[in-house]
Amino acid sequence: MQIFLETDRLILRRFTEQDVDNLFDLDSDPAVMRMVSGGSGTPREVLANDHIPHYLTYYERFAGYGFWAAIERSTGDFLGWFHLRPLGEDPLDDPELGYRLKRSAWGKGYATEGSQALIDKAFRELGVQRVMALTYSEHVASRRVMEKVGMRLVRTYKPTPEELLEYLGVTDPSIFPEDDVEYAITRQEWEALRQPGA
Numbered sequence: 001m002q003i004f005l006e007t008d009r010l011i012l013r014r015f016t017e018q019d020v021d022n023l024f025d026l027d028s029d030p031a032v033m034r035m036v037s038g039g040s041g042t043p044r045e046v047l048a049n050d051h052i053p054h055y056l057t058y059y060e061r062f063a064g065y066g067f068w069a070a071i072e073r074s075t076g077d078f079l080g081w082f083h084l085r086p087l088g089e090d091p092l093d094d095p096e097l098g099y100r101l102k103r104s105a106w107g108k109g110y111a112t113e114g115s116q117a118l119i120d121k122a123f124r125e126l127g128v129q130r131v132m133a134l135t136y137s138e139h140v141a142s143r144r145v146m147e148k149v150g151m152r153l154v155r156t157y158k159p160t161p162e163e164l165l166e167y168l169g170v171t172d173p174s175i176f177p178e179d180d181v182e183y184a185i186t187r188q189e190w191e192a193l194r195q196p197g198a
Helices: 017-029 030-037 044-061 110-125 142-146 161-168 187-193
Strands: 003-006 008-015 066-072 080-083 097-103 130-136 152-157 180-186
Touching: 003 017, 003 066, 008 044, 008 110, 008 152, 017 030, 017 044, 017 080, 044 066, 066 110, 066 130, 066 152, 080 110, 097 110, 110 142, 110 187, 130 142, 142 180
Parallel strands: 097 130
Antiparallel strands: 003 008, 008 066, 066 080, 080 097, 130 180, 152 180
16 A cells, blocks of 8 residues: 555555545445536446546656545545645646545544645645645535635636536536635745744
8 A cells, every 4th residue: 555645544545446446436425426516426437447547647647746545544444535736737836635525524524634734745845836726616615624724715716618528527517507716825824824823
């Protein structure tokens, strides 16, 4: 097992081809996928033949960036995943943070714990200047995680059909009528939060 990062309660490790069932189980929950695809699951063959190979090549293309399986340290259970990656053609020093967790892991602070660890690693070890995250304006729980790790609202916007296709695999904007929001934390903001008394 190639461990990327450990926190008090989580192990973030590299994905392997054996994780297809973990991902299929995660994406088969309509509640998990409601903010991703409107509730539709991801076909197992897409996960096996597209997603996992993409995750595996990412480790080689972008050292320190990618997608990691989130494992609960106390049980060894698969909880979901986190990613830290350049979005589209964005530079390496302005990566996107993201995560998807099983419903059983919601409300327990795992998203905040994993996100904070990745943000800290990004600024301490990867030399990034900013970490950003995207979600839907109505996704209050995800927005709250972003705020807990020190991110601030940067903008509210409507994704283009091209962006929907590239990042979600859908082309119909009516599936997601809400605005998207972008949150971010800069290196200066991150450093300020670590000052004594901050």
